[in-house]
Amino acid sequence: MKVCVLPGDGIGPEIVAEAVRVLEALRSDGLALEMETAQLGGSAFDVSGSPYPEATQKLARAADAVLLGAVGGPQWDALPRPLRPERGLLGIRKDLGLFANLRPALLFPELAHASSLKPEIVSGLDILIVRELTGDIYFGEPRGIEVRDGQRVGWNTMIYSESEIRRIAKVGFDAARRRNRRLCSIDKMNVLETTQLWRDVVTEVSADYPDVELSHMLVDNAAMQLVRAPKQFDVLLTGNIFGDILSDEAAMLTGSIGMLASASLDANNKGLYEPSHGSAPDIAGKDIANPLATILSAAMMLRYSFDNEEAALRIENAVKSVLAQGLRTADIWEAGKRRVSTHEMGNAVIAAL
Amino acid sequence: MKVCVLPGDGIGPEIVAEAVRVLEALRSDGLALEMETAQLGGSAFDVSGSPYPEATQKLARAADAVLLGAVGGPQWDALPRPLRPERGLLGIRKDLGLFANLRPALLFPELAHASSLKPEIVSGLDILIVRELTGDIYFGEPRGIEVRDGQRVGWNTMIYSESEIRRIAKVGFDAARRRNRRLCSIDKMNVLETTQLWRDVVTEVSADYPDVELSHMLVDNAAMQLVRAPKQFDVLLTGNIFGDILSDEAAMLTGSIGMLASASLDANNKGLYEPSHGSAPDIAGKDIANPLATILSAAMMLRYSFDNEEAALRIENAVKSVLAQGLRTADIWEAGKRRVSTHEMGNAVIAAL
Numbered sequence: 148m149k150v151c152v153l154p155g156d157g158i159g160p161e162i163v164a165e166a167v168r169v170l171e172a173l174r175s176d177g178l179a180l181e182m183e184t185a186q187l188g189g190s191a192f193d194v195s196g197s198p199y200p201e202a203t204q205k206l207a208r209a210a211d212a213v214l215l216g217a218v219g220g221p222q223w224d225a226l227p228r229p230l231r232p233e234r235g236l237l238g239i240r241k242d243l244g245l246f247a248n249l250r251p252a253l254l255f256p257e258l259a260h261a262s263s264l265k266p267e268i269v270s271g272l273d274i275l276i277v278r279e280l281t282g283d284i285y286f287g288e289p290r291g292i293e294v295r296d297g298q299r300v301g302w303n304t305m306i307y308s309e310s311e312i313r314r315i316a317k318v319g320f321d322a323a324r325r326r327n328r329r330l331c332s333i334d335k336m337n338v339l340e341t342t343q344l345w346r347d348v349v350t351e352v353s354a355d356y357p358d359v360e361l362s363h364m365l366v367d368n369a370a371m372q373l374v375r376a377p378k379q380f381d382v383l384l385t386g387n388i389f390g391d392i393l394s395d396e397a398a399m400l401t402g403s404i405g406m407l408a409s410a411s412l413d414a415n416n417k418g419l420y421e422p423s424h425g426s427a428p429d430i431a432g433k434d435i436a437n438p439l440a441t442i443l444s445a446a447m448m449l450r451y452s453f454d455n456e457e458a459a460l461r462i463e464n465a466v467k468s469v470l471a472q473g474l475r476t477a478d479i480w481e482a483g484k485r486r487v488s489t490h491e492m493g494n495a496v497i498a499a500l
Numbered sequence: 501m502k503v504c505v506l507p508g509d510g511i512g513p514e515i516v517a518e519a520v521r522v523l524e525a526l527r528s529d530g531l532a533l534e535m536e537t538a539q540l541g542g543s544a545f546d547v548s549g550s551p552y553p554e555a556t557q558k559l560a561r562a563a564d565a566v567l568l569g570a571v572g573g574p575q576w577d578a579l580p581r582p583l584r585p586e587r588g589l590l591g592i593r594k595d596l597g598l599f600a601n602l603r604p605a606l607l608f609p610e611l612a613h614a615s616s617l618k619p620e621i622v623s624g625l626d627i628l629i630v631r632e633l634t635g636d637i638y639f640g641e642p643r644g645i646e647v648r649d650g651q652r653v654g655w656n657t658m659i660y661s662e663s664e665i666r667r668i669a670k671v672g673f674d675a676a677r678r679r680n681r682r683l684c685s686i687d688k689m690n691v692l693e694t695t696q697l698w699r700d701v702v703t704e705v706s707a708d709y710p711d712v713e714l715s716h717m718l719v720d721n722a723a724m725q726l727v728r729a730p731k732q733f734d735v736l737l738t739g740n741i742f743g744d745i746l747s748d749e750a751a752m753l754t755g756s757i758g759m760l761a762s763a764s765l766d767a768n769n770k771g772l773y774e775p776s777h778g779s780a781p782d783i784a785g786k787d788i789a790n791p792l793a794t795i796l797s798a799a800m801m802l803r804y805s806f807d808n809e810e811a812a813l814r815i816e817n818a819v820k821s822v823l824a825q826g827l828r829t830a831d832i833w834e835a836g837k838r839r840v841s842t843h844e845m846g847n848a849v850i851a852a853l
């Protein structure tokens with residue numbers, strides 16, 4: 148199996164290096180895996196003038212899976228839109244057809260203290276956000292900024308077709324089947340026609356999943372319910388923009404976003420795997436970033452793209468074990484625990500494999 | 501001064517009745533005020549076939565301010581879109597040009613326990629959301645659902661002009677001036693051109709407000725920061741759809757949405773005032789709903805539309821006093837406090853005026 152490794156920007160290279168070492172450790176135990184590295188985001192722009200250069204496109208298309216750190220940083224903020232780091236990320240998602248973004252919001256019991264919510268509200272939290280990733284207002288045309296009647300006007304198009312909604316709904320229902328069989332679909336059907344169609348099609352798809360309980364919730368109410376009582380949710384199914392907002396809100400409920408992995412899958416379980424957090428340029432190069440979200444993303448890669456549940460569990464159990472040992476990077480540290488560097492955390496996970 | 505009173509649906513009539521009684525009490529103390537009642541939402545549809553009937557339009561246009569309960573309920577869910585209760589609300593907002601929605605998220609010290617967040621995260625919380633209310637994807641054209649190439653497609657248009665952004669930005673900066681002089685403007689400029697223009701224009705307007713500190717934040721990050729550290733915010737400036745989501749999230753941080761008022765203003769401080777919560781059909785007619793958000797909305801009306809700070813403060817202090825006395829409706833009740841009905845709460849506020 149071929150993995151395209153994209154360290155990206157900011158803390159990306161440091162945290163990806165640890166995930167790569169974990170995968171190498173599994174390889175020396177017999178996991179069949181090839182890795183090749185390429186550039187994405189600002190660092191790609193710096194060397195090639197494009198945030199998603201052709202060399203990266205080739206490697207990513209040929210690979211079975213992509214492991215990404217993170218992209219972005221202030222030094223690229225002034226670039227024209229098509230050259231900015233996040234264009235690289237949007238570009239690879241679209242290019243590889245990665246329409247299904249899976250973002251678990253999971254509270255690790257040892258880190259419950261890190262949440263800004265009361266323990267009884269979040270203890271045991273385990274939500275999966277299934278977010279559509281290649282459609283919606285992110286890619287909708289027409290879009291732009293132009294002068295009309297003497298003043299600037301900016302516009303974008305929110306758009307979903309039936310088939311786009313149906314394929315992500317199936318991913319959502321399938322995921323719910325492997326979990327607690329409850330799917331809550333998010334829309335703003337009382338205002339937006341696009342999401343009226345969303346609700347209609349999701350309801351149609353639900354006929355094939357009589358064993359999954361479907362509910363619908365308006366996006367504003369969902370933003371409230373995530374704060375009020377997040378454990379009411381099992382799987383949340385969302386479009387691209389609502390999912391962008393709600394998945395970050397849900398991730399932050401745990402207080403330890405440095406622990407949260409994500410997968411973005413195409414129709415054949417080829418996927419891009421990346422931590423839910425960003426590139427954290429302020430702490431880049433200091434060997435203090437938390438590599439666990441990236442290591443757990445590698446576990447998701449083994450599960451979804453390589454269908455290797457056993458290797459995935461080995462990594463996940465190793466992460467649980469280092470937490471149980473009391474090892475913590477700075478972002479999740481609390482008094483009484485042992486503070487470790489990015490690299491030390493990687494070592495500990497490898498030792499615990 | 502003429503007030504158009506719109507009880508609306510669900511608990512609307514009960515809670516508005518208490519706010520009207522509070523205003524009547526002030527009138528008998530000399531406040532010059534006329535009130536006339538009309539229909540909006542589902543109850544308007546039931547009697548006239550329209551959620552925003554002509555009689556209501558006339559009264560609302562002629563009034564100096566509108567006091568609204570809430571609209572909506574399951575019995576109207578199956579109606580065609582243009583007849584649904586929320587169309588009445590969107591209709592009156594657009595018709596009266598109420599482009600500036602002010603939504604305070606305020607934690608009453610006596611109710612701190614009601615929050616799902618840790619006390620240290622939310623104690624003293626006092627955020628003002630300034631949300632644009634008559635533009636954006638809510639009203640953008642083209643929009644619809646149609647069959648293209650053999651499948652249904654749904655689409656909407658997010659759109660803002662320079663002048664729309666400028667006038668709401670001014671409201672935001674003016675509000676920040678009356679508070680802690682910090683304005684955080686929300687966008688998704690890394691993906692949406694509409695919000696790139698938003699950021700540009702807000703930055704231009706800030707030149708006229710050198711005494712207000714302007715920052716910008718991406719909407720997904722804002723959804724996280726509200727959970728992580730909400731007290732970092734003073735005024736949040738948002739477009740219509742992002743404001744819909746973030747203002748509800750912010751309101752829920754307090755845990756007592758039954759206490760939160762809102763104002764929707766036009767260019768001349770004519771306004772519509774309503775509680776931030778919904779019509780709660782499940783508890784309608786039981787005399788248990790919390791009327792305080794509506795009573796506090798009446799206070800906002802006196803402040804913004806009638807420029808009567810003194811009368812506004814009289815109401816707000818009366819509300820503080822009933823909380824200090826330990827009176828609580830069911831939604832904010834805790835052991836050791838006195839549970840009161842909607843009507844009893846109204847009585848207590850009037851007695852405390």
Ligand SMILES: CC(C)[C@H](C(=O)O)[C@@H](O)C(=O)O
Pocket residue numbers: 233236237391690691720
């Ligand atoms: C960087 C940005 C374009 C991206 C998005 O909005 O999808 C990010 O916020 C995410 O959620 O992965």
Ligand SMILES: CC(C)[C@H](C(=O)O)[C@@H](O)C(=O)O
Pocket residue numbers: 337338367586589590744
């Ligand atoms: C009822 C609905 C149309 C409305 C909105 O989306 O604006 C409501 O959620 C609000 O925030 O006042």
